[in-house]
Amino acid sequence: MSPQTCWHCGEPTLATIPIHVEIAGESRTLCCHGCVAAAQWIQQLGLWDYYRLRTGPARKPSTSPDDDRRTNIAWSRPDANQHVVRKAGNGHSETMLLVEGVRCSACVWLIERVLGAVPGISSVQVNAASRRARIVWDDSRITLTQILDLLSRSGYRGLPLNSQSLDDSRRRESRDALKRLLVAAFGAMQAMMFASVLYLGAIDATDTSTRQLFRWLGFLAATPVVLYSARPFFAGAWRSLQARQPGMDVPVALAIAMIYAASLFEAVRGNGHVYFDSVSMFVLFLLAGRFLEMRARHRAGDLTDALARLTPPFADRLVRDGTVERVSVHELAVGDTVLVTEGSIVPADGLLLSAACRVDEALLTGESSPQARSRGDTVIAGSTLIDGPAQLRVLRIGNDTALAGIATLVSRAHAQRPQLAQLGERAASRFVIRVLALTALTIAFWNYVDPSRAFAAALAVLVVSCPCAFALAVPAAITRAISVLARHGVLIVKPDAIQSLAAATHVVFDKTGTLTDPHLSLSDVSTTSRVTRQSALQLSLAIARASRHPTARAIVAACGDLKCDPQDSASHVIALSGFGLRATVDGREVRLGRADFALGSAEVLPTDDCVVLADDAGTLATFKFSERLRTGAREAIAGLQAQGLQVAVASGDAIAKVASIAAAVGVTTWRGRLLPADKLAWISAMRAAGARVIVVGDGVNDAPVLAGADVGIAQAGGADIAQASSDVVLVGGRLEALPLARQIAQETLTILRQNQRWTMLYNFTAVPLAAAGMVHPWLAALGMSLSSVCVLLNALRIGRRSDRNPVVHAPPVTAGNLPQGCVV
Amino acid sequence: MCRLNILLIMIPLSALLIVGAAVAFFWAVDHDQFDDMDTPALLPLDDSPQNGSEMQ
Numbered sequence: 090m091s092p093q094t095c096w097h098c099g100e101p102t103l104a105t106i107p108i109h110v111e112i113a114g115e116s117r118t119l120c121c122h123g124c125v126a127a128a129q130w131i132q133q134l135g136l137w138d139y140y141r142l143r144t145g146p147a148r149k150p151s152t153s154p155d156d157d158r159r160t161n162i163a164w165s166r167p168d169a170n171q172h173v174v175r176k177a178g179n180g181h182s183e184t185m186l187l188v189e190g191v192r193c194s195a196c197v198w199l200i201e202r203v204l205g206a207v208p209g210i211s212s213v214q215v216n217a218a219s220r221r222a223r224i225v226w227d228d229s230r231i232t233l234t235q236i237l238d239l240l241s242r243s244g245y246r247g248l249p250l251n252s253q254s255l256d257d258s259r260r261r262e263s264r265d266a267l268k269r270l271l272v273a274a275f276g277a278m279q280a281m282m283f284a285s286v287l288y289l290g291a292i293d294a295t296d297t298s299t300r301q302l303f304r305w306l307g308f309l310a311a312t313p314v315v316l317y318s319a320r321p322f323f324a325g326a327w328r329s330l331q332a333r334q335p336g337m338d339v340p341v342a343l344a345i346a347m348i349y350a351a352s353l354f355e356a357v358r359g360n361g362h363v364y365f366d367s368v369s370m371f372v373l374f375l376l377a378g379r380f381l382e383m384r385a386r387h388r389a390g391d392l393t394d395a396l397a398r399l400t401p402p403f404a405d406r407l408v409r410d411g412t413v414e415r416v417s418v419h420e421l422a423v424g425d426t427v428l429v430t431e432g433s434i435v436p437a438d439g440l441l442l443s444a445a446c447r448v449d450e451a452l453l454t455g456e457s458s459p460q461a462r463s464r465g466d467t468v469i470a471g472s473t474l475i476d477g478p479a480q481l482r483v484l485r486i487g488n489d490t491a492l493a494g495i496a497t498l499v500s501r502a503h504a505q506r507p508q509l510a511q512l513g514e515r516a517a518s519r520f521v522i523r524v525l526a527l528t529a530l531t532i533a534f535w536n537y538v539d540p541s542r543a544f545a546a547a548l549a550v551l552v553v554s555c556p557c558a559f560a561l562a563v564p565a566a567i568t569r570a571i572s573v574l575a576r577h578g579v580l581i582v583k584p585d586a587i588q589s590l591a592a593a594t595h596v597v598f599d600k601t602g603t604l605t606d607p608h609l610s611l612s613d614v615s616t617t618s619r620v621t622r623q624s625a626l627q628l629s630l631a632i633a634r635a636s637r638h639p640t641a642r643a644i645v646a647a648c649g650d651l652k653c654d655p656q657d658s659a660s661h662v663i664a665l666s667g668f669g670l671r672a673t674v675d676g677r678e679v680r681l682g683r684a685d686f687a688l689g690s691a692e693v694l695p696t697d698d699c700v701v702l703a704d705d706a707g708t709l710a711t712f713k714f715s716e717r718l719r720t721g722a723r724e725a726i727a728g729l730q731a732q733g734l735q736v737a738v739a740s741g742d743a744i745a746k747v748a749s750i751a752a753a754v755g756v757t758t759w760r761g762r763l764l765p766a767d768k769l770a771w772i773s774a775m776r777a778a779g780a781r782v783i784v785v786g787d788g789v790n791d792a793p794v795l796a797g798a799d800v801g802i803a804q805a806g807g808a809d810i811a812q813a814s815s816d817v818v819l820v821g822g823r824l825e826a827l828p829l830a831r832q833i834a835q836e837t838l839t840i841l842r843q844n845q846r847w848t849m850l851y852n853f854t855a856v857p858l859a860a861a862g863m864v865h866p867w868l869a870a871l872g873m874s875l876s877s878v879c880v881l882l883n884a885l886r887i888g889r890r891s892d893r894n895p896v897v898h899a900p901p902v903t904a905g906n907l908p909q910g911c912v913v
Numbered sequence: 914m915c916r917l918n919i920l921l922i923m924i925p926l927s928a929l930l931i932v933g934a935a936v937a938f939f940w941a942v943d944h945d946q947f948d949d950m951d952t953p954a955l956l957p958l959d960d961s962p963q964n965g966s967e968m969q
Contacts, residue, residue, distance in 0.1 A: 214945075216948075264948075268939055309928075
């Protein structure tokens with residue numbers, strides 16, 4: 090086996106025979122016909138530059154193009170179509186697609202070229218960060234199905250999103266914020282410039298008319314800032330007053346209005362200090378803080394929205410005349426007969442009509458080994474059919490299914506969780522109220538001592554203490570932490586997760602799919618005396634690579650790890666669904682599969698995790714499979730324990746399996762056979778005892794716990810509902826990033842506290858001086874800006890330490906150390 | 914006094930420039946220029962002719 094990789098998708102060309110195709114004058118090696126078709130199609134369009142521009146390999150095209158095609162056709166059914174397409178007027182339609190396989194800007198380039206050149210498509214906008222494409226087309230010239238087909242041909246997969254995602258309140262919000270920020274920046278610059286003339290006395294100080302001119306110029310520069318840029322604060326204050334729940338906006342709006350009005354009063358009077366520069370900068374800093382927050386929120390929203398808005402999948406319904414039609418799950422009714430193919434997901438709870446099948450319920454229950462079902466048994470929605478095809482009669486649909494029950498549990502758990510986000514807001518609000526009280530005190534004091542100085546001193550207090558640094562401290566630190574963590578493969582979905590992450594005391598891991606690999610792995614090979622271990626593996630590899638069955642793939646993967654070449658003489662490999670594979674090797678028949686099938690006798694009982702290689706003379710070799718520990722699981726747990734966290738394992742799987750995995754990772758607290766509700770109860774009990782709990786999981790059954798924990802961490806490859814109910818998503822299942830993530834979270838909190846302490850210190854020094862009437866306007870403005878800059882620079886220190894020592898990747902745990910086979 | 918006279922020209926001029934810049938920026942924001950900061954970076958690098966006729 091040569092270590093060649095596919096030119097198109099970058100996967101090793103091991104699983105199938107490599108294909109050499111002449112493209113763009115050079116011979117390229119490709120792994121499958123899907124890649125060949127995509128590469129030739131891209132070349133034919135003259136878009137070969139895609140391969141030059143891209144920075145990573147392309148998505149592997151679907152292995153079942155016919156199946157994709159039927160799904161694409163099903164999107165044109167009115168029932169599915171109405172949810173995802175919006176009429177844009179004059180015969181045009183508009184939709185938002187989540188495009189699977191967009192990995193870099195070159196993909197965007199390719200998609201825009203491929204679709205943009207098609208007559209009938211009037212607009213294509215692809216965003217690489219959120220993997221979304223907004224497409225507008227002319228109904229009379231092209232259909233949604235044709236557009237999805239074009240994407241499929243290029244190697245991508247378009248998933249239409251609910252048409253609500255077209256209403257981009259988010260885009261409007263970010264445009265508005267940008268404009269307000271720019272006006273504030275321009276206004277503040279100008280106001281500062283005019284004010285410095287007054288401060289520095291560049292103009293002859295005795296020339297009162299010139300001073301007066303610059304006062305009015307400052308007014309001119311600050312007016313758009315206060316009346317336009319600061320409008321969100323006034324609007325927010327008004328709203329919260331109407332709702333009788335004064336928030337942070339009320340004191341901020343009050344301070345802006347007071348400084349502006351007082352300065353205007355001084356300008357009219359033509360005497361005393363004006364603070365137009367300070368009020369503009371105040372607005373600028375506050376807006377900058379809010380802008381950073383908004384960006385973080387939108388990024389997180391892109392991630393969760395796409396998951397929550399994915400419209401339901403399709404099902405293959407058997408029509409009376411024997412044909413199969415693909416309909417959306419909404420259209421299914423109780424009593425319908427649906428056909429589920431091997432490897433696809435069961436669309437609704439149903440009664441099995443076929444003789445027997447096995448289903449994988451790992452995501453739903455945490456059970457790691459496939460479950461056998463026979464005629465008359467119930468199969469639940471959301472489980473994956475391992476060997477099929479199977480026919481089901483629909484028993485329950487929509488909200489009545491077991492899956493929907495879990496979704497309800499998720500929303501209930503969410504509602505019970507305290508919201509930390511508002512705590513910071515409340516602290517800042519309290520601070521501003523105190524400042525206002527202090528201002529009132531200052532006025533009262535000076536009225537008593539020297540009424541002529543009361544106004545100036547009160548104004549100075551207000552300006553000096555205005556919480557610019559306060560407003561910037563939290564968003565700057567959080568934004569920096571989010572970007573540092575993203576670089577390490579940890580996506581923060583909800584920004585307040587950082588605080589909870591740092592404060593956590595307990596970590597609970599799910600087992601199946603989180604600590605262990607969801608794919609089976611070859612754990613043991615035992616051979617008979619007729620073959621060597623090596624030749625048994627070579628023979629099995631030659632047969633197994635024709636199949637995509639999980640056990641066949643485990644054999645192929647193990648052989649790849651062992652650098653084992655396939656024996657070339659195997660031919661005529663035939664897959665018998667549910668039993669195994671049959672092939673001809675050197676003129677004799679060899680079978681690989683369930684024991685009863687491989688040995689050709691019905692008396693042998695098949696076992697779930699055992700595959701037999703046999704010819705007509707009997708057994709050649711027996712393969713055993715087990716789940717294997719994920720890369721980095723042990724390191725992650727050791728790292729978290731070293732940080733003083735209590736680690737536990739909660740799983741829905743069999744007790745013995747949980748025990749062995751817990752022992753392997755060095756965890757003493759574990760529980761098995763837990764239902765989603767049991768897990769939630771356990772976590773709630775921990776939290777009631779004062780623990781702050783991080784939960785790491787990936788399955789549907791973990792979703793309620795993820796939502797109910799202080800921090801829910803989901804794996805990016807896991808179930809959609811688990812990701813949607815989590816606060817943090819781990820990209821590429823990199824568990825070893827967890828200890829680092831917690832470290833960065835703690836660092837962030839330290840910096841946050843430093844920032845707040847610094848702001849306090851500054852205020853405690855400056856406010857009394859201002860109250861005593863000793864602070865000049867220029868000093869007040871300077872102090873305000875400097876304290877804000879200090880806060881920003883301090884925030885940039887987050888993650889510096891971890892950047893210098895990047896994460897060291899542990900070598901992957903492979904099946905390389907297989908025990909030597911014993912003779913059966 | 915001549916120093917001040919020049920100010921009377923320069924200040925309106927600077928204000929005019931600022932207003933011009935703000936108008937240009939507003940126009941850019943309204944014409945999708947700031948909606949997607951990641952994607953378009955690579956797009957202008959290559960400008961090969963499109964073979965749209967082969968599409969259908």
